Amino acid sequence: xxxxxxxxxxxxxxxxxxxxxxxxxxxxxxxxxxxxxxxxxxxxxxxxxxxxxxxxxxxxxxxxxxxxxxxxxxxxxxxxxxxxxxxxxxxxxxxxxxxxxxxxxxxxxxxx
Numbered sequence: 001x002x003x004x005x006x007x008x009x010x011x012x013x014x015x016x017x018x019x020x021x022x023x024x025x026x027x028x029x030x031x032x033x034x035x036x037x038x039x040x041x042x043x044x045x046x047x048x049x050x051x052x053x054x055x056x057x058x059x060x061x062x063x064x065x066x067x068x069x070x071x072x073x074x075x076x077x078x079x080x081x082x083x084x085x086x087x088x089x090x091x092x093x094x095x096x097x098x099x100x101x102x103x104x105x106x107x108x109x110x111x112x
Contacts, residue, residue, distance in 0.1 A: 028056040 021037045028034065028049040034056070036047060049056045 025059045025061055026056040027059045028052065028054055030054055031056075033059065 019039050022040045022043075023035050023037050024043040024047075025033055025035055026047045026049075028051070031049055031051045031054075034050060036043075043058060045058055046055045047058065048054070
């Protein structure tokens with residue numbers, strides 16, 4: 001059984017400005033697996049092996065979703081929940097407020 005693949009990487013290339021490239025995996029029966037960067041949605045079912053020039057079939061593997069840190073995943077989930085049902089604030093949170101400093105111009109006013 002193969003290990004899960006890293007998350008599909010997307011990159012913009014200098015050769016094709018504005019085109020987003022994805023990394024696709026192919027499996028050659030002679031040489032084994034290899035990756036190819038192609039524009040999204042243009043990957044054929046078979047691709048020529050770069051080593052032996054034989055036909056290699058496209059392999060579908062699971063993305064590496066486990067690589068997302070727990071804290072980042074929790075923030076994403078919290079953001080998605082707040083879109084549909086935002087938390088309503090009815091009062092300021094409890095805690096000590098910093099003292100208000102007087103405006104500097106007040107010190108120049110005459111005192112009684």
